[in-house]
Amino acid sequence: xxxxxxxxxxxxxxCAGLDFMQNIFNNTRAAQDQDHLDCVxxxxxxxxxxxxxxLLSGGEGENPALGxxxxxxxLHAAGAxxxxxxxxxxxxxxxxxxxxxxxxxxxxxxxxxxxxxTCADYVKKNxxxxxxxxxxxxxxxxxxxxHEYFGGGFELLEPDEAGQERVxxxxxxxxxxxxxxxxxxxxxxxxxxxxEICRLAExxxxxxxxxxxxxxxxxxxxxxxxxxxxxxxxIAARALIALVAPxxxxxxx
Amino acid sequence: xxxxxxxxxxxxxxCAGLDFMQNIFNNTRAAQDQDHLDCVxxxxxxxxxxxxxxLLSGGEGENPALGxxxxxxxLHAAGAxxxxxxxxxxxxxxxxxxxxxxxxxxxxxxxxxxxxxTCADYVKKNxxxxxxxxxxxxxxxxxxxxHEYFGGGFELLEPDEAGQERVxxxxxxxxxxxxxxxxxxxxxxxxxxxxEICRLAExxxxxxxxxxxxxxxxxxxxxxxxxxxxxxxxIAARALIALVAPxxxxxxx
Numbered sequence: 404x405x406x407x408x409x410x411x412x413x414x415x416x417x418c419a420g421l422d423f424m425q426n427i428f429n430n431t432r433a434a435q436d437q438d439h440l441d442c443v444x445x446x447x448x449x450x451x452x453x454x455x456x457x458l459l460s461g462g463e464g465e466n467p468a469l470g471x472x473x474x475x476x477x478l479h480a481a482g483a484x485x486x487x488x489x490x491x492x493x494x495x496x497x498x499x500x501x502x503x504x505x506x507x508x509x510x511x512x513x514x515x516x517x518x519x520x521t522c523a524d525y526v527k528k529n530x531x532x533x534x535x536x537x538x539x540x541x542x543x544x545x546x547x548x549x550h551e552y553f554g555g556g557f558e559l560l561e562p563d564e565a566g567q568e569r570v571x572x573x574x575x576x577x578x579x580x581x582x583x584x585x586x587x588x589x590x591x592x593x594x595x596x597x598x599e600i601c602r603l604a605e606x607x608x609x610x611x612x613x614x615x616x617x618x619x620x621x622x623x624x625x626x627x628x629x630x631x632x633x634x635x636x637x638i639a640a641r642a643l644i645a646l647v648a649p650x651x652x653x654x655x656x
Numbered sequence: 657x658x659x660x661x662x663x664x665x666x667x668x669x670x671c672a673g674l675d676f677m678q679n680i681f682n683n684t685r686a687a688q689d690q691d692h693l694d695c696v697x698x699x700x701x702x703x704x705x706x707x708x709x710x711l712l713s714g715g716e717g718e719n720p721a722l723g724x725x726x727x728x729x730x731l732h733a734a735g736a737x738x739x740x741x742x743x744x745x746x747x748x749x750x751x752x753x754x755x756x757x758x759x760x761x762x763x764x765x766x767x768x769x770x771x772x773x774t775c776a777d778y779v780k781k782n783x784x785x786x787x788x789x790x791x792x793x794x795x796x797x798x799x800x801x802x803h804e805y806f807g808g809g810f811e812l813l814e815p816d817e818a819g820q821e822r823v824x825x826x827x828x829x830x831x832x833x834x835x836x837x838x839x840x841x842x843x844x845x846x847x848x849x850x851x852e853i854c855r856l857a858e859x860x861x862x863x864x865x866x867x868x869x870x871x872x873x874x875x876x877x878x879x880x881x882x883x884x885x886x887x888x889x890x891i892a893a894r895a896l897i898a899l900v901a902p903x904x905x906x907x908x909x
Contacts, residue, residue: 421674436668441699442670444699449694586678
């Protein structure tokens, strides 16, 4: 029996979308091409306005939800049954709620997988941690979307203002940021991210969430980080495999 | 103005499809997400039978062209204007011709980019080489599809029978082959590929074609290979950028 087709809204950013797909492939039990799950990636970044820019402007300009909805329509047209947005900042209520409303109204058969909710559920169920560090864009930081999903019982530690700015630059800088340069990630971006992870660990974080889908691109090659790393994209990719073909999920649920 | 949407038939294999997309992103002039080209990747491997198996059986079983056509329909439904198949073996006439016929008849607005033809044109135009090594699957080897596209004026050097078998295993082995293990590629596969490249160079090849989209996954990390490497997926990705947004092609045409 063929699996339901997994849809990924990529392009936000493009390499993070590929990384999401790679997470699916890496976590699928497969010895030949045909064993892999059927997936569609829509990477149409020109249609989706910047998520952080929208949130920081207080909602001026076009809502990225509109472009994400266009991508969802493409996924649906291509036969996808599930859709996940490979971008943390896009999960802020001001973007994600109207996106979900549009999808529910126009494409009721397309099931949206909420990456942040999936991540929070996983952490609550599987990790005995209460003090969690969060590295994210200014948009995710300001919108406090992770606070919403993690709720009470967790203490979320974020970098101070200067640290938050450094993380944001590691993602967004046109000279060395991960969005501009990810093949390979520039040492300045990687070192910044690693340093901020260590700072959060020093402040008592038992785990650190890579709360931007670009951050794993910088951390993939890192070894010996002094803290548990929580990668929401990896968790959501595994949740999707568990949904469509649980017998193919590598390493158990 | 938005670019025409690039469509990639992936899943053959899955990681080669991602690598094709990464080639597009890596070769696009972009400082922010929105600068990147709009693309769709359909990675539905369960629908596409093994290309080499089909060719070696003399055309028994379902033609992979049927599944590739299903993927093309999905790309078209998602708005793609161009479609490229990220698999060399799929370009053998016995597969690619019926595929093109089905697309031309049912989806006349979808333009197929022939990766091997694009590669041959590029080499003829840009590289002063005449003796070219070819590493490929048994299917590509047996179908002599590269001979068809390169035609007279080129001498194509292929590994001997034992070498051809080693290359095929480096791609297909369930234990160490690139299709089964590409994150990371196993040393045995990588060393086999590098060794066969060197053998072809020793036999006088001035360049070596990585004539299977899995092979670049093994060669990406290789340094100091003694010969020019021709990566048809990279050449086709750059040709697609030149088609839809020539001003964004990094490094000139």
